[in-house]
Amino acid sequence: MLGQLRKAGSARLLNSFLHRGCAVCDRPTPKSFCFDCQRQLQDQIRNRPQISASSEPLFVESLGAYDGVLKRAILSLKYENRPEVAQFLGAVLGRQWIEAARSLPAKPLYALPIPLHSERQRQRGYNQAALLARSFCRVSGLTLLENGLVRSQATVPQHQLGIEARQKNLEGAFAIGKSLQRRQAKAGSLGVVLVDDIYTTGVTIQSAEKVLKRSGISVLGTVVVARA
Numbered sequence: 001m002l003g004q005l006r007k008a009g010s011a012r013l014l015n016s017f018l019h020r021g022c023a024v025c026d027r028p029t030p031k032s033f034c035f036d037c038q039r040q041l042q043d044q045i046r047n048r049p050q051i052s053a054s055s056e057p058l059f060v061e062s063l064g065a066y067d068g069v070l071k072r073a074i075l076s077l078k079y080e081n082r083p084e085v086a087q088f089l090g091a092v093l094g095r096q097w098i099e100a101a102r103s104l105p106a107k108p109l110y111a112l113p114i115p116l117h118s119e120r121q122r123q124r125g126y127n128q129a130a131l132l133a134r135s136f137c138r139v140s141g142l143t144l145l146e147n148g149l150v151r152s153q154a155t156v157p158q159h160q161l162g163i164e165a166r167q168k169n170l171e172g173a174f175a176i177g178k179s180l181q182r183r184q185a186k187a188g189s190l191g192v193v194l195v196d197d198i199y200t201t202g203v204t205i206q207s208a209e210k211v212l213k214r215s216g217i218s219v220l221g222t223v224v225v226a227r228a
């Protein structure tokens with residue numbers, strides 16, 4: 001079963017590399033993005049509005065607003081089977097994090113992607129947050145714990161719900177994975193950074209933070225591609 005799933009996943013990955021169109025506009029290009037879209041993406045990231053960190057319960061670093069080319073890139077990553085888009089976005093996040101994290105009093109050791117609902121992941125063939133985290137870690141030097149957080153129960157997709165229902169839906173949705181439990185038991189206290197594709201209401205991140213806090217793990221920050 002697992003072998004079959006793996007095979008399906010790599011076939012999907014292979015297909016996506018054979019598909020040589022721009023992930024945003026579909027024009028032929030050997031890269032993830034054509035020249036125009038790449039430039040627009042870089043402009044959007046460069047000109048992103050600075051959001052004051054003091055209004056946040058958590059330090060959040062993003063590449064910009066969920067809008068324009070950045071939004072289209074995320075949509076292709078999530079819904080058009082373009083996992084390689086995560087490589088570029090994760091690397092930019094990694095470089096940005098190195099700068100932003102200088103102001104943090106403590107340094108996180110591990111990066112934890114927000115886990116997908118297992119049914120979702122099976123359909124998609126990958127968890128986009130995990131792919132982003134891989135690329136993010138390669139650049140930032142943080143250690144990736146891909147299953148540091150796990151889903152403890154099936155939840156309804158968040159975007160179908162209002163804020164209150166979102167909170168309720170996510171209560172108890174996350175649990176700490178074995179890899180993180182082991183490290184936590186050894187170290188006594190740990191600092192982590194969470195990685196996700198979009199930050200909407202912050203409810204997902206907060207509920208993950210709650211679970212981690214309960215085990216004495218500090219969430220020192222969050223990195224997301226875009227903020228809605």
Ligand SMILES: [Zn+2]
Pocket residue numbers: 022023024025026027033034035036037038
């Ligand atoms: Zn393009």
